[in-house]
Amino acid sequence: MSAPPKHSLGAALICHVDAVKAGFPSIKNLVTFGDSFTDEFGIGNGGNSWPTYVAQYSNHSISIYNFARGGGTCSNKLTPRVWPDVLGSQIPAYNANVTHEYDGVTYIKSPESGDYVPLITQETMMSIWIGTNDVGYDSLLMNPQEDVSVVNTTACVLDWMKVLYDQGMRNFLLQNMIPLYRAPFYSPDGYNNKYWNVPHNQTEWSILMAEMVQASNELYALRTKYIAPSQFPGARIGLFDSFGLFNDIYNNPWKYLVGPDYNVKDAINACRYPEGSSELICVNQPPEVHDSFLWWDEIHPSEQTNRVIAHHLLAALRGTSPFVSWYGSVYAS
DSSP: OBOOSSOSSHHHHHSOOOOOOTTOOOOOEEEEEESTTTOSSSOSSSSOOHHHHHHHHTTTOSEEEEOOOTTOOSOTTTSOOSSOOIIIIIHHHHHHTEEEOTTSOEEEEOTTTOOEEEEOGGGEEEEEEOOTTTTSTTTTTTOOOTTOOHHHHHHHHHHHHHHHHHTTOOEEEEEOOOOGGGSTTTSTTOOOBSSOOSOOOHHHHHHHHHHHHHHHHHHHHHIIIIIHHHHSTTOEEEEEOHHHHHHHHHHOGGGTSOSSBOEEEEESEEEEOOTTOOSOEEEEOOGGGGGGEEESSSSSBOHHHHHHHHHHHHHHHTTOOTTEEEEEOSSOO
16 A cells, blocks of 8 residues: 655654643553553564553653563453463462552552552553453354353453452553454455464454454443443543554554555465465565554554554553543542
8 A cells, every 4th residue: 555645654653742631640650451462571563562662652751560461361261261361360460569558559569670669549550451362263253151242351341440449549541452353364355374274264254353343342432431430439441442543544554654655454474374285384574664564463463553552552641642532530549
């Protein structure tokens, strides 16, 4: 895809977001939960993930405490997998790194120094980005548990919120699901790849994925706007529209990716099984064009897309992003 005659990437992505909307709390700590889209250790994009760039773009005025792990779902009791889930593994990992002192302040172990530092409620945002594996090929798409649907997997996020709310946290950011049916894995033009090499109806997959993603996001919207504020009085709850952001990147790549040519359908690191072959063939794009791609591989966003996410997440934390809606308390304390 070629661009209109304007410079891509744009000054917005290479400038720091320093301004904070008047009356908006100053966030100094971001505690993240989720899957490989957020994991800074088992990175799935060939580079740095978005939390790393949030710290960088904020001039390190925001400290990151990342408990997200690749392969994760909200709860392995709902969608069983071997990877660390949010409720059963990531929350316990968080609890193992915090201590609640007599003065009412939560302290968290610094990943850099190992010392315990204050995690002030008013200055801390708890974020979660989950759902991709919950609806994935080995979960709800192909192997659902009896009586488990996106109704349950989206309600699980409020269970995550309740655990942290009961511990004194009051600022929450839920990132909704991306349009997975546009990813090479689940698009109508998808192919057998390193994640899945079993015959299936790709068109059916894509349609089912579109239905589950959009149903999940509608449920997230209803829960954050109408249920969570009354369930968690005094909390400030944000819904970040990852779905809308990714669709905008897909439809208007020149606003986000590096041109002059853009690719929003293929992967930088594409690995496929040719029809009738058991040999996995991988094709890697040269580094100089990586930032023109939306996707790193068949399911993971590229590093450039992670930069875009970080830019808008930071703007959301400053109260200035068009991709976030806030509900509940104006000031969380």
